[in-house]
Amino acid sequence: MEFEQFIDHPSGFLALSPHNQRFTVTNLPGFIAYREQGQHWISFGGVHAPVDARTELLRQFLTQAQQQRRKVLAVQVRQNQVPLFQQFPATINQLGSNFSLSLKNYNLAGTRKMKLRHKIKQAQQAGLHVVEIGAELPKDEATFAQLFEISNHWLAAKRKKELNFMIGEIGTPAETQRRIFVTLNASNQPIGFITYVPAWGERPGYLHDLTRRLPNAPPGAMELCNIRALQRLQAEGVAWLHFGFTPFIVEAPELPDANRIMARLVRWLRQYGRVIYPAASQAAYKLKWGIDSIEPEYIIGFPLSFRAIWDLLVLTRSL
Template identity: 25%
Template sequence: MIGRNLRKYCSIGDIKLVYYEKGTGDTVLLIHGNSMNSIMMKKMFNYLSKFYHVVAVDSRGHGGSESGKRAYSIELFAEDMVEFCRNKSLNNIIVIGYSDGANVALRIASSYPDLARKMVLISGNYNAQGLKWLIRIPALFIKLIMEIIKKIFPNTRFTLWKINLLLSNYGITEKDLEKINTDILILAAKYDFIYRKHQIEMSRYLKNAHMYVIRGTNHINIIVSRRTFNIIKTFIEREDLIKNNNVIEQSQKDRVRNYVMQYGQNTISYLVLDNDKQYYFGHKVEGIAAFTVVAHVVVCCGDVICQTSNVKCFLLEFISFCEQNRYSLVLIDVSEKFLKIYESMGFEYVKCGEDAMFEFSNWNLKGGKIAKVRAAINHANKLGIDVGEYEPLKCRDENIESEIDGITQLWKKGKHGGLLSFILGGAELETPCDRRYFFARDTSGKMLGFVVFIPFEGGSGYLADVTRRIPGAPQGVIEKIIYKAFMKMKSEGVKWGSMGFAPLVNAGSNGRSFIIGKILNFIYENLNGIYSFKSLYHSKKKYAPTQWESRYIVYHSRIFTPKIGYAIVKAINPQGILSLVRRKKL
């Protein structure tokens, strides 16, 4: 048990720090909060020391540690902790910081990224604005008083320094957070001193951040909650939640891809590999859910990805995770395959559109329904437009990739507003993996457009995910690319093609939420000035799909709340609906 019998001393720079040490195994460094000491975290120390080598350090001027002559700052405390670890030859550690200690840990992650492999930030904030005014106003008042007292009693400057820690920014910006690659768990109290919005923003800026809200806790008792201890232990020993990004360990990225290629039946399943997703991994069964968090709503990209026989078990785990964190749960662009299972688990659903599907064995250019596409392709043929496939995994070509990027940039400029994402992908040439790239050139060799296809059903089908062409491209460029790509895939044994999601087509015609269905149908019929729902539908319809598959919004709630609606829109269009309005006006 933490106490005087475990007290030790370490000299660093101009001061001597007090620390406590116990246990064996992976090293866990505990950093307490403002005006505290390590003994105040004894319950956490005692619990974790059963499993790990735990070191708790009294910060400069706190507990038994000396103050030194320098004014306190988060940066100085971080320097002290790093120097302490170097002195004790501690590396590749797990850092757990509470309150201001969390801010110190964040500073360590930013300035000394090689020290820790994992961090737990308990009730922390990356700048002073994250602290609620309920705390900041009294702190400002006390600071004014202490400034006066300090003139009479100079030693009170130490107290003033501690108060300044609450009111001063820590030199950490949003850009600094985005550069941090450490695996981080953010724990927030249900009734915290930190704004929840601030904590959520912090979790989204950090590449590998996972956030839990501990029910029944406040800023004070969160460090003595058994639930807090269990979640920390789980985080240290397991990697249940990761956020996919360019610095993710290759083994983990392969793990996600393997799940997708083995179980990803939804046409957009492959998009879970994109960088705007977080993952929940099943404990008892293999499976993942790819999601983002908006306004405390977990928005999932398509269906959960797991074996059909394991869907119920996986959903139980995932629902439990959401409830533990007081998250609402909604899945968007969901196929019919698991719909009955979702319904049996208490989900409501509403049809939100249809996917244009092509069974290659029954699809060709014959007939009146596909006459427009046939005419466009004939026009492209007369102009001598040729279609080829770029295979970056076989041989990289910087010129081709530069052309693709150039077309993408021109396309973005033409949008004049927010770009849709989450259920729509990009070229992703840095990590092409299983994507296929088809492009068209004119007789002079100029690239006129390209289409990126992503696999579903283990590669037995491909979705035309990204279609781009240069401004003023001749008629038939995209049509010929898609036709040639589909025919090549058919010759290789691929069974299905997809032109993707047509939002709000026949919305509400098959679902349990009558009112929401009516609202979605009204939007489709009357708000094409905001988004071209009908134009998008007809652009897919002209290819004469062999069938249209229904897609659904599935939500774990009795009613479809405005917050769920907002979260869906924000996830798909992070810039908000106003950006779509601005884009239309321009």
Template identity: 40%
Template sequence: MSAIVDADSPILRAVRTHTQAENASSFLALNTGNSVFTVPDLDGVIVYRRTGRYAVQLGGPFAAPDAYDTLLDRFHEHVREQGLRPVGVQLQRHDAERYAARGFTVNQMGASWAVRLPEFSLRGSRFMQLRNKISRAFRNGLQVEEVPAENCREALAAIDDAWLGSKGEQARPLEFLVGQVGGDAQRHRRLFVGTIDDAPVAYISYSPVFGTRAGWMHDLSRRVPSGSPGLMEAINSFAIERFREEGVEWLHFGFTPFTGLDVSNELPGHSPAFQWLMHFLWEHGEGLYPAQTQLAYKHKWAPDATLPEYVAFDGGASLAAFAHIFRACNAF
């Protein structure tokens, strides 16, 4: 069956319980606008979005080990019966191997990044520029607070409007593979907002991460374009200190396409042409996604873990299927 996901659906239970795939972005499954596929008597769910002739799946099945394969096969049968082609994105290595065994063409699409917090410190020469940016933001009057989203909806909307307006007339807010603020799942997220002279200037939303690298994911982040340098860095450093005080083990920075690419990560049967395309988009794909800018921000925090993530195509690698991933994300 398919249904709209909400915080009271089996989705939350599934991403909390079935962590064998170690997907730091699993909480994105609770975004509004997603659909969920389940099978009676099978312990697990599959989350996806329909776009055009494709069913774009977020991650692999969030399922018990003894239900994983059957649930995946039933999902593929379900979407094909509807005349759709399945394509999986943000698959972890565990998922990628299961797709490849079913004849899918599987390629690395990018990587996610994570920092281990107990040992983290901004001391040392490698963080000098980062410390300077953070100090500058606070000298310019930045104040940071963790706040409930429902208490600052107008402020967040003002930041969103200013941020989107700076991207040009054709800019669209991304969905699906990025988080959101609001909706039924908001009570599980954390929101840190920065103000200068009582005016909201930036925010970062953090989503929970489960599994052996449990912690929080630095998710949706936006700022007013005219704000002080170092706003995001200062807010994140404030959140890091809060998380460290609470004993949080990991801060994740989420998935960035076209980054962390390595031939050693590829599976047998991958597409060399698609592998070339990922490297090309790393060099020249700024118009599709600002991967270099995103990775530069993540590298400022000296990540301890780089985790490859994969895309799986039904049959051969398909540019149409790849384009529909970005269509599902509202990129165009």
């Protein structure tokens, strides 16, 4: 079974992580990606299946979890799958938003992108330039060792562990679908990189996935990296660049049966939860590119309990 054919989610590539388990049912197309943590099976991205198979696939997933004495928590469920989950006794809350950019006729013109143009110009004046691994830079173990070194420096400066589950990976030289663009300094030394992975479904393209840079990288290093990647994708005819999910960025009213404590917690974390995730600065970075679509994504619990949130925080290494 080629699982990507069932994915219609901007961040759906993350569901294919080899660290995930995949729930499937004989004679039913599609799958549910999940990991076990504590008392829960935590699924990612909803039900990846044709519309007419989703209800039965979800029903059997919930049944098997119950038989295994596990509860289900679903994260990053798209808005169009909320009615699917409403068929079952679930609590549904907004968790954050996905940001997407149409590449058709995209350019850096306009007052809104003035600061972005300035950042890119700063990077160019500092002698920075961008290459792609596998094109201008060798796709080998030595190159990937440099990427991991940059990532380790980045994490050390942030004094954080590498997050898990709802975040991308650097990958390996053997992978064929992940694309990595690297910013080099004037001495041709790598100082930062961005990984891009395929996005399938109604808005096909790429997901701007994992970003890392050295703490002393000049201003504009990552903006230059992304614009060069964006321009190459645009020249290849790619339709969409998805900037992915940012937690705690919620704008729309909650559904009537939402958990009110969870709703208040998410909004509090947006304002004060930088220790867990810098949502405000991440959203600001994405918005300055001139985003065309902001779509809410949901967290769904059976039930949405304190233990469910605790298991999610442990799984993602947010604690």
